[in-house]
Structures are given as C-alpha cells and as structure tokens.
Amino acid sequence: MALARDPLNIIICGVGGQGNILASELVGSAAVAAGFLTTIGETYGASQRGGSVMSHVRLSRQLQYGPLIPKGEADVIVGFEPLEVLRVFRIYGNSDTHVILNSRPNYPLGTLIGESKYPEIAQILNEIGRVAARVQVVEATELAKQAGSAVSTNVLMVGCLAGSGLVPIDVVHYEEVLKQRFEGAALELNQKVFEMGVQAFPQV
Amino acid sequence: MQSVLTINEPGTQVLMMGNEAITRGALEAGVQFCSSYPGSPSAEILSFMAATAKTFGHYAEWSTNEIVAIEAATAASFAGLRALCIMKQNGANVAADFLMSLGLSGCRGGLVVVFADDPESHSSTNEFDSRNLARWAELPLLEPGNFQEAKDMTKWAFELSEQTQTPVIIRSVTRICHGRGNVVLGDFLPKKPANKLGQWDKLIALNPFHPYTHQKLAKIREIFETSPFNTYTGPENPELLILTSGTGGFYSQEAVSRLGVADRVGVLKLGTTCPLPAKLVKSYLEKCPRVLVVEEVDPFLEHNVMVLAAQKEMLVKFFGKASGHIKGPGGPGTGELNPDVVMDGLSAVLGVARPSRNDVVVDPEKDIAIPARDLTFCAGCPHRASFFATKNALEIDGRQGVVMGDIGCYTLGGAKAGHFLLSSLFCMGGGIGMASGMGKLEQFGFNQPVLAMAGDSTFFHACLPGLVNARWNNSKMLFLILDNEATAMTGFQPHPGTGQTAMGEKGAPFSIEGICQAMGADVYIADPYDVAATTEKIYELIQQPGVKVLILRRTCALVQSRRGPKPKVWVDQEKCLGDACGCGRFCSKVFGCPACIWDAAAGKARIDEVVCNGCGVCASLCPQGAIQLEGRD
Structure with missing residues (x-):
C-alpha cells in the first residue's frame, strides 16, 4: 500500500513507564513486515524515570530516514497522556496532524507538590483541536483495566492506530508481531486489547 | 523463541535496534568472549550476548567496571579468540589507562571495542565525544551511520583487527544504539579454538613499539581509502560538499532532499573516520572546495579535514561548527544533531528558503502553560525514602550537612525528587573520594557533617579505593550505600552483590557490609521504608568521628513489582x-x-x-x- 506522505511520521508519546518502547517496536516490526523502510528513534534511560518520553516512527518506500522527525512534521501523534500530547503537538504538530489520545492524566511532580497546575482535559483538547486535522479520544487505560490490566494500555493504543486507517499496514501484520512477541496469558490479553483498540473508533 | 539475533537465514530483512545490530554483527563474526559494565546507551549489547551465549557457545560477563572489562577481553584476544568489549563514553574514560596502551601492544584474535556515546546526554552527566579518545590511543575508528552498518561494521571490525593485529574502536551514539531500523541479516562465520601461549608469546605495551604502531596505522589508512563504508551521493561536481559521519548521514540526506538541492549538493559520508582516508577526502575537496561538515558532538572530522587541507595547501572554504552553521540551542559543539539543525545550516550556507510544515501558533497569554515533567524516582522507589530520611536527619542536626553524590538512579535526588540534597556530582565513585577529602577539613574550620551517597553497583565499580582512603586517613564522614540489589538505571543487570553472573550462574553474593567491615569502617544497616528509624540512625552517625557506613537496603521497586x-x-x-x-x-x-x-x-x-x-x-x-x-x- 502507498503512503499518503513519504516519509510518514508517527510520534508515540507519554510518560516513562507507560510502555512507549514496546508500542513503537510493535508498529515498526509490523511496518517492516509490510515492506516499509522503517526507522525508530527512542527515549531510554533516565527519562524513563517519570519523565516525558516519545518515540519517532518513520515509514518510507524510498529511503531509510533518520531516527528523528523534523519539528512540525508529525503526521500522526499517538499519546498515552494528555499533557504529553499537547507538549509534543506544539513542537511537532501541524494542521494536517491526526491525534489519537488516551484521556487519563499522569500528574507531574510539580503539579503534585503544588508548584504548577495540571490543566483541564477539555482545555488541552481544545487547543489541539483548534489546529489538528482530527483528534480522537479513547479511555484506553480504563478499557485496558476492564480487559485485565492497565499495563496493556500501550497495546490497546497500538490497536487504535492500526484501526485508524492512518497507517497503510494490514492488521494481520500487527497480529503476527504480537504472536512473535508474547506467549500464553500475556499474548491472550494483548490480542484482546489490541482488537479493542482496532474497534475503538468505528470507521466512517 | 527465535529472535533476530539467532535466525540463520541470510538475506532476511528485519527490524533491529542498533544495539541488536551490533550484537548480531559480532555473532556473525563468531565472537567468543564479551565483557562490559552496564551503561546507557550500550547496556543491552552485553545482555543480548549473555542471552545468546548458550546457543552460540560464547562467553559473556558483566565485569566489575570498564577497565577490568577491557583487560579481560584483551586476554581472550591474546589467546587468539575474537573478543568484544562494550562501554559508554564515561566507561571509556575508566578504561583509558589500559586503552592508551593497547595501540602499543596490539592484539592477536580480533579485538573490537564499542564506545557508545550519548550526545545531548539523554542518560548521562555529559556528552563526551569518545572519538578523541580513539585518536589519542592511536586506534582505528569506525562510525556506523545506520542500523545495517552497525551490524556490518562490527562484523568487519573483527576481520580488520585480526588482519592488522590492532584493536578496533566502533563509535556508536544513542540514536543508533537505541534507534531501530531495517537490517538484512548475514551468515555466521565459524569460530577458531584458543591458542596455546608459548614462552615467547608476549603481549607487552612498551614505548619501543611506538614506531611500529604508526606503521600499522599507515597500513590501516590505506585499507580505509577504499572502504565501502565511505559513500558518496550527489552530482559529479557539486557546488557544496557535505562531509559527514554517524547519524549526520541520515540528517544530511533528509536536509538535501527536503531543501530540494540534490542537484547542487553532494554528501560524502565517512564510516572510517580515523585515521582519515586522506587521498579519498582530498579527491572530493579537489572537485568541490566548499565543505559543510556535519557530525556530533565535537568538530572532530572538521579539524582533521582542516589539517589535511592545510597539509595539501588547498584553499577550502569550511562551514560547520567553527563557522557556527551547525549548532543546536546550546551553540556549536554541544548537543545532538537532528534534521532541523542540518536543514538550518544547509539553508544558511546555500541561501535557500528553509521549508517548514509547522503552523501551530501558541498564544502565551491565552494558551495553557504546560507544567514541566521533572524526572523523579519511580513510585515506591526506596531512594525517595532514603533522601527523605537524610533530609530530615540533616534538618534536625541543623549544621547544614553536605551530601556528595554519585552516578545512578539516585543522581535524580540532586533535583526536586530528592529535595536538591546532593552538593556534588561527578563520576562513578566521585562522591566517596570527595567526602574522604572533605572529611579532613575540620582543622581549617569546616564543621559541617560530611556524607557520601552511592548505589550498590557503583560501590563495587568505583567506591572501594575511596573508602580505603577515607578509613586509612581517618576522615570524618558517613557513607550511605543505597543498596537496591540491582543496577537499576541501566536495566537491572546483576552485580557482584547479587551473586549472579551475566549468564545466570549463581554464586556466593559479595557482602557489602563484609567488605566495609574488612576495611575497618563501622557498618550499620537500615530499611529506608522505615523512615523514622533511618532518620534517627543517620542523625546518630553524623555526630560521631571516623568513617561510618550505613547501608540503606531495600529492593528496587520495579524489580520487586516483577516478582509477584x-x-x-x-x-x-x-x-x-x-x-x-x-x-x-x-x-x-x-x-x-x-x-x-x-x-x-x-x-x-x-x-x-x-x-x-x-x-x-x-x-x-x-x-x-x-x-x-x-x-x-
């Protein structure tokens, strides 16, 4: 399948510990299986300790692109945490950017100790929605909890991306990658939440 | 389960992390001995080596620190085996004393040393450019610029090392190590058995060998002149030549394409950067004497090519770090490269418009002020409790005790998460050494309590000489050892205190308290989760003379949460x-x-x-x- 834009630039963002790296690896592996030249840039290490994290995933039919997306050139942003989506959108977003966002906040230390205030979710959605091509909100953590574990929120969000029609990778490629990556109960849970993600937004 | 590291299907295309690609390259080369100390961004390589050791029959160890790791790997090379040693840029400094001699001694079996740098210091205290160290040590240097090269260069480095009897440095960076991309797999080469060392088989690093080292480097330079890892893309006679290495190749290609100047600008990407393939570079300078140098972090290639141009009496116009065209927010020679830095530089040199799709306008009056997300300890982290107890004890004491910090998760305690408690921060083991000195300042009127803080893995890596020094010279200080039973920051690798080796062999754990007692320090143990008792103990110990050690022992919350x-x-x-x-x-x-x-x-x-x-x-x-x-x- 062809790309609407080449390279197609996807950012997966959230807070250290939410499973960014696994999510981008699943998307990237599915993309390679679908025949794309794929490059991922990751945040590891210190930032994983409660900091802002993002993975840049770049798909191309022509070139092995670098691991970082230029400012303002994200085509899709998949966010595990609202504030982090806004932070990333301001730097990497544009009026063609599609946003898929988990609505559950994760509070920064500064907001807990009262130095700063966590904004209302509606404010965040308003600001992104003012510019972005489309914003889709999913209660991913709640859905993942209902399915068995909040830990699988990341895979559910990958399902949302796979089902969104924004990335031309057949869903079977993701399903294959899940089977390679997991076994037993973990595989069952992840297959279940992935499917929930795929179905999260009925296609128009 | 089969993985991208083990499948024996040459020609298959897979997604690989850079660290996987380096591992795969060494496995394809038939590596037999691997050693490392965990550091970001290189830590995964040795973990992958340990995980595949049984399948391939090689040996992998976490060494106590990087200088021991390079000594151990060199021994394997001495016996004719292929050996791989991996370290982050700070680790290269730790190993430097030995590394500086390796050029003199040379090696026998292929010896490849990976330096994994961290431009922008994502997980480091600094962004040292270890290429300087390779040049200083007079060892050949390879720089992979993508994931395929990370694999292929590692494999070839063993061959080059054996052919020239010289250890080879591979310099990677965070964006390669922790990035992922397409890699086509190769075949696995057979391994050779160890040699018997005769009476006159010696591996000696002494200065009389220095001229010979230079002869070998001249030969390596000739090999580099025709290396397929040096590639050129662009018109026959460009009006501007981009000279680049490492990740710079990615960003240069993208900048040329995005600015639409592919018919005007050529990109010469060097994979073999030192010794510089002078004839090759000169041939391009002759075609195009306007050069933009794109590299991270230091102007390493830039300076070497400037020297070349001067030697050859060539008139070349250089753009890059010295001219200020390649610079991030911190100025030239700081921070990592990215496509924006290179696009900005290229558009300024050529005087063409800089394209941008960013049309997000933020109104600082009306829009949200986004709260910062400070790094902090994980929920349940014993360090949060340790810092809280230490802060309380120092407040009760009231003499403004000073805490000398060290390298690990607890470094975050120097920020908000630890109430800004750390007064100093340098390198692995730096805290105990400084505390040992500060604890001797009473005669000059310095009367504040002196504390040092270090983790369990850091204790074994670099704290032992500092503690000996403190006790020997009767310094007055309290050493807090934050023992969470893991090398947590880099991914929970085992260390001597866990008793487990990289390959999962179980042995007797080293006792931190036993070692400290043997050094003659008074040793106490507390559970940081018991904040009241820990606070009281710290307060009590800072009232006393001599060297005191308090082990704050509680398993890392993440390790614990995986257990059940x-x-x-x-x-x-x-x-x-x-x-x-x-x-x-x-x-x-x-x-x-x-x-x-x-x-x-x-x-x-x-x-x-x-x-x-x-x-x-x-x-x-x-x-x-x-x-x-x-x-x-």
Whole structure:
C-alpha cells in the first residue's frame, strides 16, 4: 500500500513507564513486515524515570530516514497522556496532524507538590483541536483495566492506530508481531486489547 | 523463541535496534568472549550476548567496571579468540589507562571495542565525544551511520583487527544504539579454538613499539581509502560538499532532499573516520572546495579535514561548527544533531528558503502553560525514602550537612525528587573520594557533617579505593550505600552483590557490609521504608568521628513489582481530613510520590492504583493513619 506522505511520521508519546518502547517496536516490526523502510528513534534511560518520553516512527518506500522527525512534521501523534500530547503537538504538530489520545492524566511532580497546575482535559483538547486535522479520544487505560490490566494500555493504543486507517499496514501484520512477541496469558490479553483498540473508533 | 539475533537465514530483512545490530554483527563474526559494565546507551549489547551465549557457545560477563572489562577481553584476544568489549563514553574514560596502551601492544584474535556515546546526554552527566579518545590511543575508528552498518561494521571490525593485529574502536551514539531500523541479516562465520601461549608469546605495551604502531596505522589508512563504508551521493561536481559521519548521514540526506538541492549538493559520508582516508577526502575537496561538515558532538572530522587541507595547501572554504552553521540551542559543539539543525545550516550556507510544515501558533497569554515533567524516582522507589530520611536527619542536626553524590538512579535526588540534597556530582565513585577529602577539613574550620551517597553497583565499580582512603586517613564522614540489589538505571543487570553472573550462574553474593567491615569502617544497616528509624540512625552517625557506613537496603521497586503481585495501598477517605488536616497534603506535596495524588472532587488524598508499586511509605507518614497498606513484608 502507498503512503499518503513519504516519509510518514508517527510520534508515540507519554510518560516513562507507560510502555512507549514496546508500542513503537510493535508498529515498526509490523511496518517492516509490510515492506516499509522503517526507522525508530527512542527515549531510554533516565527519562524513563517519570519523565516525558516519545518515540519517532518513520515509514518510507524510498529511503531509510533518520531516527528523528523534523519539528512540525508529525503526521500522526499517538499519546498515552494528555499533557504529553499537547507538549509534543506544539513542537511537532501541524494542521494536517491526526491525534489519537488516551484521556487519563499522569500528574507531574510539580503539579503534585503544588508548584504548577495540571490543566483541564477539555482545555488541552481544545487547543489541539483548534489546529489538528482530527483528534480522537479513547479511555484506553480504563478499557485496558476492564480487559485485565492497565499495563496493556500501550497495546490497546497500538490497536487504535492500526484501526485508524492512518497507517497503510494490514492488521494481520500487527497480529503476527504480537504472536512473535508474547506467549500464553500475556499474548491472550494483548490480542484482546489490541482488537479493542482496532474497534475503538468505528470507521466512517 | 527465535529472535533476530539467532535466525540463520541470510538475506532476511528485519527490524533491529542498533544495539541488536551490533550484537548480531559480532555473532556473525563468531565472537567468543564479551565483557562490559552496564551503561546507557550500550547496556543491552552485553545482555543480548549473555542471552545468546548458550546457543552460540560464547562467553559473556558483566565485569566489575570498564577497565577490568577491557583487560579481560584483551586476554581472550591474546589467546587468539575474537573478543568484544562494550562501554559508554564515561566507561571509556575508566578504561583509558589500559586503552592508551593497547595501540602499543596490539592484539592477536580480533579485538573490537564499542564506545557508545550519548550526545545531548539523554542518560548521562555529559556528552563526551569518545572519538578523541580513539585518536589519542592511536586506534582505528569506525562510525556506523545506520542500523545495517552497525551490524556490518562490527562484523568487519573483527576481520580488520585480526588482519592488522590492532584493536578496533566502533563509535556508536544513542540514536543508533537505541534507534531501530531495517537490517538484512548475514551468515555466521565459524569460530577458531584458543591458542596455546608459548614462552615467547608476549603481549607487552612498551614505548619501543611506538614506531611500529604508526606503521600499522599507515597500513590501516590505506585499507580505509577504499572502504565501502565511505559513500558518496550527489552530482559529479557539486557546488557544496557535505562531509559527514554517524547519524549526520541520515540528517544530511533528509536536509538535501527536503531543501530540494540534490542537484547542487553532494554528501560524502565517512564510516572510517580515523585515521582519515586522506587521498579519498582530498579527491572530493579537489572537485568541490566548499565543505559543510556535519557530525556530533565535537568538530572532530572538521579539524582533521582542516589539517589535511592545510597539509595539501588547498584553499577550502569550511562551514560547520567553527563557522557556527551547525549548532543546536546550546551553540556549536554541544548537543545532538537532528534534521532541523542540518536543514538550518544547509539553508544558511546555500541561501535557500528553509521549508517548514509547522503552523501551530501558541498564544502565551491565552494558551495553557504546560507544567514541566521533572524526572523523579519511580513510585515506591526506596531512594525517595532514603533522601527523605537524610533530609530530615540533616534538618534536625541543623549544621547544614553536605551530601556528595554519585552516578545512578539516585543522581535524580540532586533535583526536586530528592529535595536538591546532593552538593556534588561527578563520576562513578566521585562522591566517596570527595567526602574522604572533605572529611579532613575540620582543622581549617569546616564543621559541617560530611556524607557520601552511592548505589550498590557503583560501590563495587568505583567506591572501594575511596573508602580505603577515607578509613586509612581517618576522615570524618558517613557513607550511605543505597543498596537496591540491582543496577537499576541501566536495566537491572546483576552485580557482584547479587551473586549472579551475566549468564545466570549463581554464586556466593559479595557482602557489602563484609567488605566495609574488612576495611575497618563501622557498618550499620537500615530499611529506608522505615523512615523514622533511618532518620534517627543517620542523625546518630553524623555526630560521631571516623568513617561510618550505613547501608540503606531495600529492593528496587520495579524489580520487586516483577516478582509477584503488588501490595495494596489505598486511602480511607473517611479518615483523611483533606486540607482541614493541617498536614499540608503531606503524602503528595511533601513526600512527592507520583502515586500519591489529590482527589479534587472529594477534597481528599487518593492513591493512583495504576502508578502505585505498593511500598506503603506514605501509609507510615500520614498523620491521620488514613492510608492503608496490605500485603507488604
């Protein structure tokens, strides 16, 4: 399948510990299986300790692109945490950017100790929605909890991306990658939440 | 399960992390001995080597520190085996004493040393450019610029090393190590058995060999002149030549394409950067004497090519770091490269418009002020409790005790998460050495309590000489060892104190208290989760003369959470008095655990059960006893 834009630039963002790296690896592996030249840039290490994290995933039919997306050139942003989506959108977003966002906040230390205030979710959605091509909100953590574990929120969000029609990778490629990556109960849970993600937004 | 490291299907295309690609390259080369000390961004390589050791029959060890790691790997090379040693840029400094001699001695079996640099210091205290060290040590240097090269160069480096009897440095960076991309797999080469060392088989690093080292480097330079790792893309006679290495190749290609100047600009990407393939570079300078040098972090290639141009009496116009065209927000020679830095530089040199799709306009008056997300300890981290107890003890003492910091997760304690408690921060083991000196300043009127803090893995890596020094010279100080039974920051690798080796062999764990006692220090142990008792112990020990050691022992919360179900912590909102309590939201505002959140609707404290790891320290701190804990030891 062809790309609407080449390279197609996807950012997966959230807070250290939410499973960014696994999510981008699943998307990237599915993309390679679908025949794309794929490059991922990751945040590891210190930032994983409660900091802002993002993975840049770049798909191309022509070139092995670098691991970082230029400012303002994200085509899709998949966010595990609202504030982090806004932070990333301001730097990497544009009026063609599609946003898929988990609505559950994760509070920064500064907001807990009262130095700063966590904004209302509606404010965040308003600001992104003012510019972005489309914003889709999913209660991913709640859905993942209902399915068995909040830990699988990341895979559910990958399902949302796979089902969104924004990335031309057949869903079977993701399903294959899940089977390679997991076994037993973990595989069952992840297959279940992935499917929930795929179905999260009925296609128009 | 089969993995991208083990499948024997040459020609197959897979997605690989850079560290996987380096590992795969060494496996394809038939590596036999691997050693390392964990550091980001290189830590995964040795973990992958350990995980595949049984399949391939090689040996992999976590060494106590990097200089021991390179010594051990060199021994294997001496016996004719192929050996791989991996370290981050700081580790290269630790290993430097030995590395500086390796050029003199040379090697036997292929010896490849990976330096993994961290431009922008994502997980480091600095962004040293280790290429300088390779040049200083007079060892050949390869720089992979993508994931395929990370694999292929590593494989070839063993061949080059054996052919020239010279250890080879591969310099990678965070964006290669921790990036991922397409890699086509190759075949696995056979391994050779170890040699018997005869009486006259010697590996000696002494200065009379220095001229010979230079002869070998001249030969390596000739090999580099025709290396396929040096590639050129662009017109026959470009008006501007981009000279680049490493990740610079990615960003240069993208900048040329994005600016639409592919017919005007050529990109010469060097994979073999030192010794510089002078004839090759000169041939391009002759075609195009306008050069933009794109590299990270230091102007390493830039300076070497400037010297070349001067030697050859060529008139070349250089753009790059010296001219200020390649620079991030911190100025030239700081921070990592990215496509924006290179596009900005290229558009300025050519005088063409810089394209941008960013049409997000932020109104600072009306739009949200995004709160910063400070790095902090994980929920349940014993370090949060250790720092809280230390802060309390120093406040009660009232003499403004100073805490010398060290390298590990607890480095974050120097920031908000640890109440800005650390007064100094340098390198692995730097804290105990400084405390040893500071504890001798009483005769000059310095009367503040002196403390040092280090983790368990750091203790074995670099703290032993400092502690010997402190006790020998009778310094007055308290050494806090934050023993969480893991090398947590880099991914929970084992260390001597865990008793387990990289390959999973179990042996007798080293006793930290036993070692400290053998050094003649008074040793005490406390559980940081018991904040009251820990505070009291720290207060008591800083009143006393001599070297005291207090081990704050509690397993890393992440390690613990992987061992089984998490203990349950919740707020009994009937008991929580909210803002009427007078505690000032002690659990969230003062203790600052990310799981202790505020339920604005109820006006009471709440535990975020998704984030909480069940340490229960907040339960012990709540003045109303409103926080409940169930199921913890």
